[in-house]
Amino acid sequence: MDLTYEATSTFAKSFGLIYLIVLSVGITAYAFWPSLGKRFDKAAKSLLDDEDGPCR
Amino acid sequence: MMTRLMATERQGALILSGLVALAGLILAAAGRGDPMGVHGWITLVFAGGVLLIALRALDAPEPTEDRLASYYDDPTKVGILLALFWAVVGMGMGVWVAAQLAWPELRFDAPWSSFGRLRPVHTSGVIFGFGGNALIATSFHVMQRTSRARLAGHLSPWFVLLGFNLFCLVAASGYLMGVTQSKEYAEPEWYADIWLVIVWVVYFVLYMRTLARRNEPHIYVANWYYLAFILVVAMLHIVNNLAVPASFGAAKSYSAFAGVQDAMTQWWYGHNAVAFFLTAGFLGMLYYFLPKRAERPIYSYRLSILSFWGIVFFYIWAGSHHLHYTALPQWVQTLGMTFSVMLLVPSWASAGNALMTLNGAWHKVRDDATLRFMMLAAVFYGLSTFEGSFMAVRAVNSLSHYTDWTVGHVHAGAMGWVALISFGSIYAVVPLLWRKEAMYSWKLVESHFWLALAGTVIYVFAMWNSGITQGLMWRTYTESGTLAYSFTETLVAMRPYYIARVIGGALFLAGAVIGAYNVYMTIRVAGHQAPQIDYPTGSEANEPAVPAAE
The missing domain is CATH 1.10.287 (Helix Hairpins)
Incomplete structure (x- = not known):
């Protein structure tokens, strides 16, 4: 396949769109996945916990 | 050390x-x-x-310190001092070049002091010297605290920090001698670029190895931003600096790309330098130091994940908005414009998330200038990302592009967002790192805050006025269809704003000098205090936990 302007722009306009949509759906699902809520809360609060030196 | x-x-x-x-x-x-x-x-x-x-x-005795029980903060400390040094140098250069525009005789007729050579010293000095050192130093701090693990290695952090500063030194001295690739924010020549790649790869490996030792199941979101900064800057730097040296004995190279491809590669780099150097890394700072200082967890952790991916995947496409009305294919321009407008969503999600975190802690914002630095940074982040999306729209860009409006926009981001979050983080971290009760003088922090705010507002308003005046004068035609104003007439109209800009910049510089003095006095004079937290706990194994070989 020749690397022409038409070919690259068609690729960018089709697959570029698909991958961005798939990616955004995936990320939204990850961010709002119910069972991950606890882990996220813990991460957000862990910042304020006592930071008494590295464990290893 | x-x-x-x-x-x-x-x-x-x-x-x-x-x-x-x-x-x-x-x-x-x-x-x-x-x-x-x-x-x-x-x-x-x-x-x-x-x-x-x-x-x-070389002949000093082996350290007896228990490496299991403390964080390794020496490189962070040096990094913060270097950041403050570059802040004063870089902002000082900025005030000088701004003054040259208002009073050209301040060039003093030397080749090295011409505007074209001093300006990159200012931009690289503040972006890479000040911003870069602040990012490296705070990333060392944040990666250790959020991972609850000591830095993976004791040599590589020094290599990263000192190697990066050698790059900054070579860059700044090169500009004065007239060395440049003529690519904005990527001016240093081929040998400096190769050196930076080496330094940056070591930085990335160090970050990954420290994260690999973490003692937390989840990698806190601030680390994601720092990692995006390190990884994407490496990618941008390598691609945009692909060049063939004219000879191996001289500072001159030719880009691997030609024509509009070269322009597109440069602005893909240039805009993502804004995105990943001046935004992603500093968002990492914001997501760590603002909740920490406000003593409240981030308002919505889920939102911070969403906005992270939004920022990463939208920004990478936005660069072509720098090339509206050029030889670049129209659809690529439109693509850049569309993604720039979409960027407003994750950007405002981040700014809103930061401000909502402060809800319920506004009394702290009132009393504590350090937290106020961070709050104002989030506000300016929201303002300048809105302005950026707006200016990327083709019709707006036809007025704003090539005018001082762009300069004003960049400084709203660089002074209002990047510098304020850096100063806030520095004020938050310096007493902790040097084990002091507090900063030497809270009054000086307070005066720095107001100088920085006044300086930024004066600067940005001056440039808005100047830029819009300039843009409108350029596009005004007479009835017979000729341009109504000569170029010199636009300069005369802009001069008052140029003088106002010098004043704004000088106020901001004065704040930075006060900040540097305050940090120096904190280290020298402020009372010692071993903090309750962030303090090494005893460990059974009284031997170094980290393998010596690096």
């Missing part, structure tokens, strides 16, 4: 600095009679200095 390294690490430092000094010698020999030769000598002196420090500590 060298005595805290083990003997093998000190030997490693000796070998590394010897190798860099040798590289400097080769550069000096190959580049005789060319600015590259001067850079060789600079490298030689810099590495020679490090070598001497390593040599003097």
Whole structure:
């Protein structure tokens, strides 16, 4: 396949769109996945916990 | 500080600095009679200095410190001091070049002091010197705290920090000698670029290795932003600096790309330098230091994940908005414009998330200038990302592009967002790192805050006025269809704003000088206090936990 302007722009306009949509759906699902809520809360609060030196 | 390294690490430092000094010698020999030769000598002196420090500590006894029980903060401390040094130098250069525009006789007729050579010293000085050192230093701090693990290695953080500063030094001195690739924010020539790649890869490996030792199941979101900063800057830097040196004995190279491809690559780099150097890394700072200082967890952790991916995947497409009305295909311009407008969503999600975190802690914002720095940074982040999306729209861009409006926009971001979050983080972290009760003077922090705010507002308003005046004068036609104003007339109209800009910049610089003095006095004078938290706990194994070999 020749690397022409038409070919690259068609690729960018089709697959570029698909991958961005798939990616955004995936990320939204990850961010709002119910069972991950606890882990996220813990991460957000862990910042304020006592930071008494590295464990290893 | 060298005595805290083990003997093998000190030997490693000796070998590394010897190798860099040798590289400097080769550069000096190959580049005789060319600015590259001067850079060789600079490298030689810099590495020679490090070598001497390593040599003097070579016979020191092995450290008895228990490496299990504390964070390794020496590189962070040096990084913060270097950031403040570059802040004063870079902002000082900014005030000088701004004054040259209002009073051209301030050029003093030397070649090195012309506007074209001093301006990149200002931009690189503040972006890479100040911003870069602040990012490296705070990333070392944040990655250790959020992972609850000590830095993976004791030599590589020094290599990253000092290597990066050698790059900054070579860059700034090169500009004064007229060395430039003529690519904005990517001016340094090929040998400096290769050096930065080496430094950056070591930085990435260090970050990954520290994260791999983490003692937390989840990697806190601030680390994601720092990692995006490191990874994407490496990618941008390598691609945009693909070039063929004209000879291996001179500071001159030719880009691997030509014409509009070169322009597109440059602005893909340029805009993502804004995105990943000046935004992603500093968002990492915001997501760590703002909740920490406000003593409240981030308002919505889920939102911070969403906005992270939004920022990463939208920004990478936005660069072509710098090339509206050029030879670039129309659809690529439209693509850049569309993504720039979409970027408003994750950007405002981040700014809103930061401000909502402060809900319920507004009394702290009122009382604590350090937290107020961070709050104002989030506000300016929201303002300048809105302005950026707006200016990327083709019709707006036809008025704003090539005018001082762009300069005003950049400074709303760089002063209002990047510098304020950095100063806020520095004020938050300095007492902790040096084990002090508090900053030397809270009144000086307070005056720095108001100087910074006044300076930014004066600067940005001056440039808005100047830029819109300039843009409108450029597009005004007479009835007979000729341009109504000559170029000189636009300069005369803009002069009052140029003077206002010097005043705004000088206020901001004065704040930075006060900040540097305050940090210095904190280290020298402020009372010692061992904090309750962030303090090493005892460990059974009284031996270094980290393997010596790096």
